[in-house]
Structure formats: structure tokens, C-alpha cells
Amino acid sequence: MxxxxxxxxxxxxxxxxxxxxxxxxxxxxxxxxxxxxxxxxxxxxxxxxxxxxxxxxxxxxxxxxxxxxxxxxxxxxxxxxxxxxxxxxxxxxxxxxxxxxxxxxxxxxxxxxxxxxxxxxxxxxxxxxxxxxxxxxxxxxxxxxxxxxxxxxxxxxxxxxxxxxxxxxxxxxxxxxxxxxxxxxxxxxxxxxxxxxxxxxxxxxxxxxxxxxxxxxxxxxxxxxxxLPIKTKKTKVKLAKMSAVIAYDQQGRMLIHKRSSTGLLASLWEFPNIETGLLNDSAGSEELQSYVYEQTGVEISFKGKIGYIEHVFSHLKWEIDVWEAVITAEPDELSKDWKAVPLTEAEKLAFPVSHQKMIKLAKEAILL
DNA sequence: AACTCGGGGTA
DNA sequence: TACCCAGAGTT
Known part of the structure; x- marks a missing residue:
């Protein structure tokens, strides 16, 4: 020993x-x-x-x-x-x-x-x-x-x-x-x-x-x-094309989701997003709309794209189209991993840096 | 043993 | 760009 x-x-x-x-x-x-x-x-x-x-x-x-x-x-x-x-x-x-x-x-x-x-x-x-x-x-x-x-x-x-x-x-x-x-x-x-x-x-x-x-x-x-030291290298960064949406209700609250307690960015909050792969803008946003509805019962209507974010992890790269939308109908209650919160409440929760960038985009969009 | 898991500083 | 950082858990 x-x-x-x-x-x-x-x-x-x-x-x-x-x-x-x-x-x-x-x-x-x-x-x-x-x-x-x-x-x-x-x-x-x-x-x-x-x-x-x-x-x-x-x-x-x-x-x-x-x-x-x-x-x-x-x-x-x-x-x-x-x-x-x-x-x-x-x-x-x-x-x-x-x-x-x-x-x-x-x-x-x-x-x-x-x-x-x-x-x-x-x-x-x-x-x-x-x-x-x-x-x-x-x-x-x-x-x-x-x-x-x-x-x-x-x-x-x-x-x-x-x-x-x-x-x-x-x-x-x-x-x-x-x-x-x-x-x-x-x-x-x-x-x-x-x-x-x-x-x-x-x-x-x-x-x-x-x-x-x-x-x-x-x-x-x-x-x-x-x-020295001798170190073999590993590279291989996978690319993921994503779409995310900041959806507001009539009171200006934003729809957010808490990620799983395991895996990537565990337990952090995020804006609704999906991997869009090869889909174009139109198909991608429809996919995202369906995802939000199936997960929450919330119906959203897209206003337009407000930005684009690249975010690099050690083994992954996200390319994210960020959309703005309004909530046109919502259920009486959201499941526990979803919330609609004003910006001041969102800032008390933990978001990954990639989604902090989205909050910044949203603020800039409001000023226009 | 190989893969997953963030974000930023540095040359 | 590519590497690397007072690494650990999962598969």
C-alpha cells in the first residue's frame, strides 16, 4: 500500500x-x-x-x-x-x-x-x-x-x-x-x-x-x-442550435422554467427553450410554441426575434435564437417547475450565464 | 476508462 | 482559436 x-x-x-x-x-x-x-x-x-x-x-x-x-x-x-x-x-x-x-x-x-x-x-x-x-x-x-x-x-x-x-x-x-x-x-x-x-x-x-x-x-x-507535463488532449465540442422565448403576460411577468436537478445546469432557472436542429425560424418558433403549450398549457404569440446568443461550454456550444412573445391564454395554475414572474423576482433566482444574457436582451428590447 | 459538467482568463 | 483552471460523479 x-x-x-x-x-x-x-x-x-x-x-x-x-x-x-x-x-x-x-x-x-x-x-x-x-x-x-x-x-x-x-x-x-x-x-x-x-x-x-x-x-x-x-x-x-x-x-x-x-x-x-x-x-x-x-x-x-x-x-x-x-x-x-x-x-x-x-x-x-x-x-x-x-x-x-x-x-x-x-x-x-x-x-x-x-x-x-x-x-x-x-x-x-x-x-x-x-x-x-x-x-x-x-x-x-x-x-x-x-x-x-x-x-x-x-x-x-x-x-x-x-x-x-x-x-x-x-x-x-x-x-x-x-x-x-x-x-x-x-x-x-x-x-x-x-x-x-x-x-x-x-x-x-x-x-x-x-x-x-x-x-x-x-x-x-x-x-x-x-x-512537461505530458497530457493527451481531448476536444470535441458538440453544436446545438436552440430557440428560446421570453413570453410576457399582460402584467409584464415572464414565463420561466426550473431545470432538472440532475445534468446540465442542474436546478437553475431558464427561459423556455428547445433544440431546433436544422429547423428554420418559422418551423423553430412553431416547435417552441408547441413545447410551451404542452408543458404548461400557456398559449403564446410571437412578436419577433430580439437577439442571438452564442454560449460555449467545455463540451458543448449553444447557438440560441431569442424570441419575444406575449401570452394570450394561460391555465389557472402552473406546474411547480414553471413560474410567471416580474423581472425583479427573476433577478432573485439563479440563471445560467447564457440566460442572463437573454435577460439583458429583454431589457434592451423594452427600451426600444 | 471515458464522458459529463461552466465559465472565464490567457497566449 | 485552444488550453487550462486548488475535480467529482456517472456510465
Whole structure:
């Protein structure tokens, strides 16, 4: 289980630790989640930082801590408000999983975030990286926290040429970290590896000339730092042509729909929309009209197209024609995933960025 | 192991 | 454009 990895044999572990930790002590950034080591704060920050840059996270983290200062506050919060605090951050299942896990900590562990790998890893949304990050940063447990930064940094320092796109490769890096990690200060050690990756050992052009562990870096010694890490690429963005409609009733309320709690943009609100494929404007809008009627019983009459939106996801591209319409007849009651709300109410709900763009189009259309 | 799941910064 | 980011869950 804890076999020493072959990559760290003959590696100067002590001088590496010393150089890395001294550099981190003097040069680390002051970040909101580093103000203290409250496990709840560390946990929230790590979830937000998954596949998301530090600069993007900072304002979200500050706002989130203002709204939900302690674990109990998040456990007791309305999911709709929690989602609103995540609006625009992406990967929305993260925050639903986080609240689920926080409720479990509140109920099963009396509000204390568990400090063992087994217990913390069983929490929803806590994978190998986040488990190691919270354990080491909040509790000082010498567990590896291997993210993209760490794989890039260590692939260079230890000259590891395994494909970091392969899931299996992460385990190799975890073994390397187990060999390298400081048992005196696991928190600083793990954070220092990531900090080095963010500031010095960057993907494109690493700043080797000012790197604190240049002396220990095998890739630099061979002038091969630009070749690492090895990562096979995956591309393949599917295109989806869509039509969406902003339909007003006589009071100026807009018809909106809450997306499924699973899958893309889970639990966010949206304007009624369909994938139109190869249909032309006329056929596409008729399709959309039928969809709205079948889902809600609401009858709409199109006024015209008010805009066009392109929105790119990591694996998908939406091209959306946006229409304006008026509601000509509606049932006594809408099903629970549908609402007719004034703009001021819509702005309290969480919409994906693509549909926030539609709200902007609608505002501009009103001014004309 | 491959795919799904956002949005934005950067060269 | 294409890559990448303090990854995890599902299939």
C-alpha cells in the first residue's frame, strides 16, 4: 500500500522541503480562505476552487461566507438562496452536493467536519483531492492533495512522463507526495506545491530563473521543462442550435422554467427553450410554441426575434435564437417547475450565464 | 476508462 | 482559436 515510489529515490527530499517551505512562507498570497484554518471555510474554498481560478473564486467566497458564515447556516439555508450565491460560478452540482454533505456533517458528526480520510471521503462531492486538501490544510494531516498544479509541478521536478490525462496517473503522484510531504507542516507543503504551480511553475512558460526549487528540478537540469507535463488532449465540442422565448403576460411577468436537478445546469432557472436542429425560424418558433403549450398549457404569440446568443461550454456550444412573445391564454395554475414572474423576482433566482444574457436582451428590447 | 459538467482568463 | 483552471460523479 505505502510502497515508496521509484521517482523519489535519490531525490534530495530535505533540501526540497526546506526550499519550498521557505519560499512559501515569504511569498504566499493572502487569500480570504487563508485567514484561518476553519475546516468549514477550507472546505467551501476547495469546492469553489475545483476547476476554477483563484481570482474568480475570491468574490464568490467572500459573499458566500457573508451569507453562510458557519456550517450550520449553510445546512439550514434554502437551496434556492444557496444556488443564487453560486450563480455564474459553474459546475452547479458542486454546491448542491456541498449542502447535502454539510447537512450530513451537521446531523451525523454534530457539525464537526470529520478528520479521517475514510469519513471525509464519504461526504458527497469530496473526492481524493478535496479530502487531502481539507485534511492537510484544516487538520494538519499529512495526506496528498493532488490537483492539476501538483501534477504539473511534480512532473517537472521529478521528470515524470506519464500522461496526466489518464485517471490512473493521479495515484502515482499521490505516492510521490507521500514520499515528499513535510510531516511538520503538511498544510504549507501542499499549499506551497499549488502556489508554486500558480505563480512560478506555470503551464506555458515557467519562471525557472526565479524558482525556489530550481536546484532540485530534474526537468530544468535537462532543459525539458517546456515538454512537461505530458497530457493527451481531448476536444470535441458538440453544436446545438436552440430557440428560446421570453413570453410576457399582460402584467409584464415572464414565463420561466426550473431545470432538472440532475445534468446540465442542474436546478437553475431558464427561459423556455428547445433544440431546433436544422429547423428554420418559422418551423423553430412553431416547435417552441408547441413545447410551451404542452408543458404548461400557456398559449403564446410571437412578436419577433430580439437577439442571438452564442454560449460555449467545455463540451458543448449553444447557438440560441431569442424570441419575444406575449401570452394570450394561460391555465389557472402552473406546474411547480414553471413560474410567471416580474423581472425583479427573476433577478432573485439563479440563471445560467447564457440566460442572463437573454435577460439583458429583454431589457434592451423594452427600451426600444 | 471515458464522458459529463461552466465559465472565464490567457497566449 | 485552444488550453487550462486548488475535480467529482456517472456510465
Amino acid at each position: 505505502n510502497e515508496p515510489d521509484t521517482y523519489t529515490t535519490d531525490f534530495p527530499i530535505q533540501s526540497f522541503q526546506d526550499a519550498l517551505l521557505n519560499w512559501y512562507r515569504e511569498n504566499h498570497r493572502k487569500l480570504p480562505w487563508r485567514e484561518n484554518s476553519d475546516p468549514y471555510r477550507v472546505w467551501v474554498s476547495e469546492i469553489m476552487l475545483q476547476q476554477t481560478r483563484v481570482d474568480t473564486v475570491i468574490p464568490y467566497f467572500n459573499n458566500f461566507m457573508e451569507k453562510f458564515p458557519e456550517l450550520k447556516d449553510l445546512a439550514d439555508a434554502e437551496p434556492e438562496q444557496v444556488m443564487k450565491a453560486w450563480e455564474g460560478l459553474g459546475y452547479y452540482s458542486r454546491v448542491m452536493n456541498l449542502q447535502t454533505a454539510v447537512k450530513e456533517v451537521q446531523e451525523r458528526y454534530g457539525g464537526i467536519v470529520p478528520n479521517t480520510p475514510e469519513e471525509i471521503s464519504n461526504l458527497r462531492g469530496v473526492g481524493p483531492y478535496t479530502a487531502g486538501a481539507v485534511l492537510s490544510i484544516a487538520y494538519g494531516v499529512p495526506e496528498p492533495a493532488v490537483d492539476g498544479n501538483v501534477m504539473r509541478v511534480l512532473s517537472r521536478i521529478l521528470l515524470i512522463e506519464e500522461d496526466i490525462a489518464k485517471p490512473k496517473t493521479r495515484k502515482l503522484f499521490e505516492q510521490a507526495v507521500r514520499s515528499l510531504i513535510s510531516h511538520e507542516d503538511p498544510s504549507s507543503f501542499n499549499q506551497a506545491l499549488m502556489e508554486l504551480g500558480a505563480i512560478i511553475c506555470t503551464p506555458r512558460s515557467p519562471a525557472c530563473l526565479i524558482c525556489p526549487v530550481q536546484q532540485e528540478c530534474r526537468a530544468f537540469a535537462e532543459g525539458r521543462q517546456q515538454e
